[in-house]
Amino acid sequence: MTVLSSPGLLFGPGGEAILAGMRAGLEFLDSRDTGRLLERVGQTIQEIPPVAPVEKAALQDSYGGKQTEPCDDLLTGRGLFYITEQRRLCLDCTSGHYQMLWGYNHPRLCAAIEEAARAGIVWDNHAKIPQTPVKRLAQRLVEAANPPGEPDPLDTVLLGCCTGSVACEAALKMQLVCFERDRGDKATPAVVVLDGNYHGTDMVPQYLRGMWRRFVTHLEVVTVQPNDADELRAAFQRVGRRAAAFWAEPVMMNREAIPVEASYLQLARRLCDEAGAAMCLDEIQTGFWQPEVFAYRSMGFVPDMVVAGKGMTAGFHPLAAVIYRSRYDVLGQYDAITTNGSASLPSYMGLCVMDMLASQAGRVAAVGDRFMQRLSALAEQFGGVLVDARGRRHLAGLKFRRVEDAIDFHRRAVAAGLWVRVHAYHEGHSTVLTKLGLPADEQVVDFIVERFESLLRP
Ligand SMILES: Cc1ncc(COP(=O)(O)O)c(C=O)c1O
Incomplete structure (x- = not known):
């Protein structure tokens, strides 16, 4: 059956290069296990060819339509990881916008669609x-x-x-x-x-x-x-x-x-x-x-x-x-x-x-419990900066004593390749949020907590 047009053509001018970058990104994600991907979180992945992203002036302002700096949106993703258009490898700690229960394009779900x-x-x-x-x-x-x-x-x-x-x-x-x-x-x-x-x-x-x-x-x-x-x-x-x-x-x-x-x-x-x-x-x-x-x-x-x-x-x-x-x-x-x-x-x-x-019920519960326990221990260890760890299992937050510290932690976590969110824009709010996707295992939990720990160290 003939396909109407290749995705690259549908992406518009420069689309074939974007498609090549996307494919190389997916190949990078698919050919490495979780441990090897975690080692590269936050890095620019030179194995992927550079792409010139499609600009987004046609999108509404609240989605970055008026953004002046170069786009660095999502190039591709698999599981808990995604690669940005500037080729940075990130660990998604909030499951997209809290909906990607099994991460990006889980192979079993992709196969199920077909x-x-x-x-x-x-x-x-x-x-x-x-x-x-x-x-x-x-x-x-x-x-x-x-x-x-x-x-x-x-x-x-x-x-x-x-x-x-x-x-x-x-x-x-x-x-x-x-x-x-x-x-x-x-x-x-x-x-x-x-x-x-x-x-x-x-x-x-x-x-x-x-x-x-x-x-x-x-x-x-x-x-x-x-x-x-x-x-x-x-x-x-x-x-x-x-x-x-x-x-x-x-x-x-x-x-x-x-x-x-x-x-x-x-x-x-x-x-x-x-x-x-x-x-x-x-x-x-x-x-x-x-x-x-x-x-x-x-x-x-x-x-x-x-x-x-x-x-x-x-x-x-x-x-x-x-x-x-x-x-x-x-x-x-x-x-x-x-x-x-x-x-x-x-x-x-x-x-x-x-x-x-x-x-996977037992594994999901055990990983969620480990995450909360480790975050609670972190909150105790850094009691001068953190009020507590809150939430339940994968849905967790670190409440900071000072809003400026929460905002600064969020900025540095994102720069280090950890996609987390922060509630800091309403009075009294000062919490960094995670919502781990269910593929997260103990290795991922430990990695996140250790990265958090290094970001909290003075
Ligand atoms: C608790 C809660 N209720 C309702 C909604 C609305 O869902 P949707 O964004 O799918 O319309 C959201 C979305 O974030 C939510 O978090």
Whole structure:
């Protein structure tokens, strides 16, 4: 079969050279084991021919569209490693933007995509005729969401949401429709949220974190500090039967990796039951990053709704989901879906992801535990600079005492080839964040911690 054009031609002028660089980069990554790659992290890889990157003035400013210095974006990646356009080898410590569960282009997932196409799995189709992978993924999500023998299971799934933002907004719509169904349309619903929450980029979920105040009315947002039980009790007491929902992330990856305690969420569960409010867990960050699939499964309660995305397809877009008790199943076909598709191939990726997670559950947990233990030891060793190590397993943060130190550490870590993120741009935030992909082994964990240690040394 003839291909329309080579990727090099599609890349535009200079594209063939970029393609050659990309291929050489992939060859470099594929022909070395983890140990040999770690030795070269931070170096310029001379084995790859230099490329003149495509410039990005056509992109929006927040994506670097107005950048004046030469581009140094991603040339290619494999597993936990990627090579930049200026040929630097980096170790991705945050799984892309927190979604590349199995790293870049995992060979097993790449093979699965080809196998799926050969087997007749389509990329997408109308939501009313979901193909087998969609229906099976819905079943697997229901299984993962419920403890064995759960008397009131989360038994319904809204799949086919393009991104987590769409899924979060869908969950909120369900809560508000049910509120009105159960309490009439006179009372103003109240939604209790954690300070520093992030439930996506749609307008009303952004209102939950303080944006668009002028434009949203008749919805009260009650913001409480995570893990403050008294404040939570007082909030529910104040709004009483107007409480429509409580939202939380098990680890606040958008607020300094604060782990939300099991006892606090159990209390929220009881308060939601008393008030008749929906308990909604946003597991877009945490989901699929532990053997139990969802973080809440080891925390001693069951929410009414859980939102999943990001890692669910290991970055193979698009797919997010809401898993919920059927009494919340109140939206119509066009109320909360994207392009009306059902995303068969991404759903198949979701099945593969869950299969890989199940087969490596013990290893994943052990590596995550080792990472947290070693970061905690580091926080003790450098107690003058660090407050603590926080988060859970792969989703971890190092909280600095001074914001300038966090920013400086972040800059030096990136310069040394460790792609980490920093929360330092809101008042009081001073945390460097990691979210290791699941292929990380003990060697990778030890490498990161040792590099951190050398960066922390005066
Ligand atoms: C906790 C949480 N909820 C919702 C979202 C929105 O997901 P998406 O970016 O896929 O729309 C994100 C994205 O980072 C998130 O971290």
